[in-house]
Amino acid sequence: MSSLLDVRGLTKQFVKDDTGVVALRDFDLQVEKGSFVTVLGRSGCGKSTALNLLSGLIQPTSGTVAYRGETVTGPRTEISYLTQSDTLMPWRDVRRNIEMPMEISGVGAEERRGRALELVERVGLTGFERHYPRELSGGMRRRVSLARMLAGNPETLLMDEPFGALDAQLRMDLQAELLRLWQDSGQTVVFVTHDIEEALLLGDRIVVLGLRGRCILDRELDLARPRDPDELRVDPSFVALHREMTEALRKGAR
Amino acid sequence: MSTMTESPKTDSDDQSGVVALQRSWWERNGRTASVWGARVLLLVGVVAVWQLAAGTVFDPSFTSRPSDIWGRLVDWNADGTLWLHSWITLQEIVYGYALGSAGGALFGFVLATLPTVYRVMDPFIMALYSIPKVALAPLFIVWFGIEMDMKILLAAVTVFFLVFLNTAAGVREVDRGLIDAVRLMGGGRRDIALKVMLPASMTGMLTGLKVAIPYALIGAVIGELVASNRGLGYLISNSAATFDTAGVFATLVVLSVIAAILNFLVGLLDHRVSRWKPAEAKA
Numbered sequence: 001m002s003s004l005l006d007v008r009g010l011t012k013q014f015v016k017d018d019t020g021v022v023a024l025r026d027f028d029l030q031v032e033k034g035s036f037v038t039v040l041g042r043s044g045c046g047k048s049t050a051l052n053l054l055s056g057l058i059q060p061t062s063g064t065v066a067y068r069g070e071t072v073t074g075p076r077t078e079i080s081y082l083t084q085s086d087t088l089m090p091w092r093d094v095r096r097n098i099e100m101p102m103e104i105s106g107v108g109a110e111e112r113r114g115r116a117l118e119l120v121e122r123v124g125l126t127g128f129e130r131h132y133p134r135e136l137s138g139g140m141r142r143r144v145s146l147a148r149m150l151a152g153n154p155e156t157l158l159m160d161e162p163f164g165a166l167d168a169q170l171r172m173d174l175q176a177e178l179l180r181l182w183q184d185s186g187q188t189v190v191f192v193t194h195d196i197e198e199a200l201l202l203g204d205r206i207v208v209l210g211l212r213g214r215c216i217l218d219r220e221l222d223l224a225r226p227r228d229p230d231e232l233r234v235d236p237s238f239v240a241l242h243r244e245m246t247e248a249l250r251k252g253a254r
Numbered sequence: 255m256s257t258m259t260e261s262p263k264t265d266s267d268d269q270s271g272v273v274a275l276q277r278s279w280w281e282r283n284g285r286t287a288s289v290w291g292a293r294v295l296l297l298v299g300v301v302a303v304w305q306l307a308a309g310t311v312f313d314p315s316f317t318s319r320p321s322d323i324w325g326r327l328v329d330w331n332a333d334g335t336l337w338l339h340s341w342i343t344l345q346e347i348v349y350g351y352a353l354g355s356a357g358g359a360l361f362g363f364v365l366a367t368l369p370t371v372y373r374v375m376d377p378f379i380m381a382l383y384s385i386p387k388v389a390l391a392p393l394f395i396v397w398f399g400i401e402m403d404m405k406i407l408l409a410a411v412t413v414f415f416l417v418f419l420n421t422a423a424g425v426r427e428v429d430r431g432l433i434d435a436v437r438l439m440g441g442g443r444r445d446i447a448l449k450v451m452l453p454a455s456m457t458g459m460l461t462g463l464k465v466a467i468p469y470a471l472i473g474a475v476i477g478e479l480v481a482s483n484r485g486l487g488y489l490i491s492n493s494a495a496t497f498d499t500a501g502v503f504a505t506l507v508v509l510s511v512i513a514a515i516l517n518f519l520v521g522l523l524d525h526r527v528s529r530w531k532p533a534e535a536k537a
Contacts, residue, residue, distance in 0.1 A: 087435035
């Protein structure tokens, strides 16, 4: 039985003047349906490039991305992608931003509105439906992005350091919220981060990348759910894992 | 200016951070009121100095005087001269503006969504843009005669480039991330054009529409100055030819009023379309 997401020999080379810059070389990854995979790597290791390729936004120089056995040649609605930066439409208020994926897939106005309001509630933004993105704080904008992503009803979520720009407390809140939203949804998540704690807290499985997407470590995480960040931090197995990851990242830099 | 004495109500919703304020009329409108007061004062002052200086410091046959200008406006109003010529010019401005801005917005939007075509056309467009539009007037007279058509087209050409360039700039500066977001939602070229490019280009287009208003006026009036027998431009040249400075100034007053009204109308539109923008960008 093949994996939901099957990435083989993925290489991406960007052209700059007369030289090619290799961002990713021979990257392999298999993701099973319903799993939460965190991809850990330092800045510039090709994590974002890998996700851009997985989402179909850009095309690989060589190698293939297969989703349900089908080669990905462009964005697909089953796969949703939450990027590092906010891509909310500044001229749409919260509700209309969340409605957008449904608008494009042709859901009727009435239903769209109902589902958007439901999502607003689920991400804890009730009362802010009529606000424009610029009137919201960074954390609230992330919540809207999250809600918009879920509005498309995707099977698979790709997330690229989605909470990277937030303060520590808010990041913890949103991590907990993400887990809450993900649980029992049956959705598959590929979550990219450079933060070891975040990677350990969220994932079922962790993949550590070195330079240009070289896989350094790939292992299951057997930490019990639900995970409480405060307790986890002093848990001996967590501490051991943390050390292992630090070591792996160090190795990857060489 | 006025110090804000905010008196938050304790029963308001703490969660949302929205607090009801009880502010007096002066706290709410004081700043606007004083700015308007200063404006009126400035206008009155200038008019008063002008009135007093004419005949004592300046020769009124060159500078005229506000009372004469007012008298001329009253006369022209009574005999219908004012309305006849204003109506002609206003029509030229409105038709020219509508034609030029519709063409500019449409052309700018379409061309900017085709980057390669835009790159090819860019130097030619800039070359045409750089031609002083007055220089086209003689050619337009040959093509269209000296009736209203020629002034309308002169105004339209001027407006066209301003709206075109601003709209195109708006489209070309669209955040790549927003386009990708729509692609990820499964949107095609049409969705990108309608849901990202179009709203994003609104800012640029409105800037173009706003700066183009005085140019529509300039186009129409220059057309009239070059060749015509009706319109405010004709009124200016005719008054000047008979050394009637009061008439010239009276016409200029009318032109300013027309420009102010048009600016106000576009301002309303701007306010409606750009509610989402940060307050500092609106100013």
